[in-house]
Amino acid sequence: MVFLPQEVIIRKRDGDVLPADDIAQFIGGFAEGTVSHAQAAAFAMAVYFKDMTMPERVALTLAMRDSGTVLDWSDLDGPVADKHSTGGVGDNVSLMLAPILAAIGIYVPMISGRGLGHTGGTLDKFDAIPGYTTSPDNALFRHVVKSAGCAIIGQTADLAPADKTLYAIRDVTGTVESISLITASILSKKLAAGLGALILDVKTGSGAFMPTLENSRDLAQSLVDVANGAGLQTSALITDMNEPLASAAGNGLEVRNAVDFLTGKHQDARLKEVTLALCAELALMTGTASSAAAARQLVEDALDSGRAAERFARMVAELGGPSDFVERMDDYLAPAPIVRDIFADDEGKAIDIDTRGVGMAVVALGGGRATPTDTIDHAVGFDRLAGLGTRLYAKTPIARIHARDEASAADAEKRLKAAYRLGDTPPRNPLISASVPPT
Incomplete structure (x- = not known):
């Protein structure tokens, strides 16, 4: 039987539960160009008003993941994990979390994004470092992950491409705030990255996309349920964004703040607690530590010993930045x-x-x-x-x-x-x- 995308739109518009196969065909057609942008916009609006069940959200996430390449890290000798934040102000956690985890033997292939609205973007921060490439080819990406233990880059063209295009459509059609669509957008990229474990930092408060605790809980639960339903071990922390997380807000200034954090020169108390709590959760989830106390001690030692700063420096250098960036930061951040x-x-x-x-x-x-x-x-x-x-x-x-x-x-x-x-x-x-x- 010929697949007709308008029938999927009509059924979701009318509040029906869509079979996984219909969702997969719709997203697959969108990625291939047989489903138009107008039809994708109509589908997004139907989901916005009628929402999706948990199985539908899992099917949508998997379909978007499968619209491109899914990375395979089975050649690495340790667990592969990552973290995602729903965004905030002064939230530069990724810059410290990735090298801390790398220093305890967890590989972190982090696919990050740019700023959105009032929130800063991790890639925009790294663009402040001269020479650092946020868009390496796959060979360099794999090399840096294996060598430095972590690499923070942007979404490549072949990772969840349906998400990239659908997000642009949602951005101009008033459908960004749908929890079902947010869930699929976030997780399709993480699933495509080939992770074994994921920690989510879901923000709540005046600087968060979900300002109320109730909405933040709903989003966190949706993300955790869908990720685990799609086969990715995932947990979440709901953290405060009623004030900037770091004492710096702005791309180069947050890089400076992160380097000072890693070297021990200056560590904002709230930023340190959130960063180490997220790291410890992943140490437990991956079996790198056997208890909460042991996980906390492990990540604190990685930071305090300077091993995390060394991993950060290696990542920056191998992705094209200065080899002495940590030691001579003032010379490079204008x-x-x-x-x-x-x-x-x-x-x-x-x-x-x-x-x-x-x-x-x-x-x-x-x-x-x-x-x-x-x-x-x-x-x-x-x-x-x-x-x-x-x-x-x-x-x-x-x-x-x-x-x-x-x-x-x-x-x-x-x-x-x-x-x-x-x-x-x-x-x-x-x-x-x-x-x-x-x-």
Whole structure:
């Protein structure tokens, strides 16, 4: 019988549960060009309004995975794992997590993305490093993973290509927020990467795509259930994004923050706790450690000994960056022309932070994209960002701004001040709200 994509659209529009074979044929046809972009947009809208059951989400994820190459790491002598964050501000965890895991014998072939909206992108951070290639060929990617233990690169053309095109369609059709479609988009790339284990960092709060804890739980549970249903051992932590995770926000500044973290020069407390908690979860999941206490000790030793910094340096060099980047970071990360402190107009404790507003201030500086074709300025952003509970007054700034010119500096300063609300009693937001174990 001839496959008619419009029949799949109609059945989902009417709220029917789609068989896995229909979903596979629809996505396969989309990847091959026999299903049009208009039909894919209609399908996405039908899913947005009628949602999908868990088996449908698994089928959609697998179909998108199978639209391209699925990597095979069976030649490696250790477990293969990765982490995914749903995005936030000052979230540079990947830059430390990958080399920490590599230092304890877990291979990390990390497929990352660019900034989206107010959130920073891991690839944009690495573009701040001169010479670093985020788009290596498959041979170099495999070599670096095997040699350095980790490689952080972008989605290649042959990894889940149906997802890349469908996401672009969702972005302009108002269907980005569907949990079913978000789940399939995230996991199809991770499944295509050939992983044995995955940890998810699902953000909640004012800087998260899912600002409420209830929505964050729903997304985390969907991701864990679908990933495990598709054969990938996965768990999740729900972590706080009611304030920037690191004290830096902006691409080059977050790279600097990460290198200082790895070398022990400066380690933001909240950032350290989330990073080590995620690493320890993967150490347990892969059998690298036999208990939670042993896993925590293992990853702390990898960081404190300097072995993680060595792995990071090797990864950067083998992907085309400077061989002495960690030692001579200041020589390679060009500073912005304008660097100055920003002070609050009043005095008091920071009791509320519009973290999305902080991220948009970075975008306004040129550190993010207002349109998909915008060029990123890797030098701009903020560092020394004050966290919740910090008393701000004439001698304690909200942050230090790094700007290209006075006009953008003035605009971003206004945005940052508006993002901070002062008072007497800051909230107590748990850093890790919940964990969702493998199902």
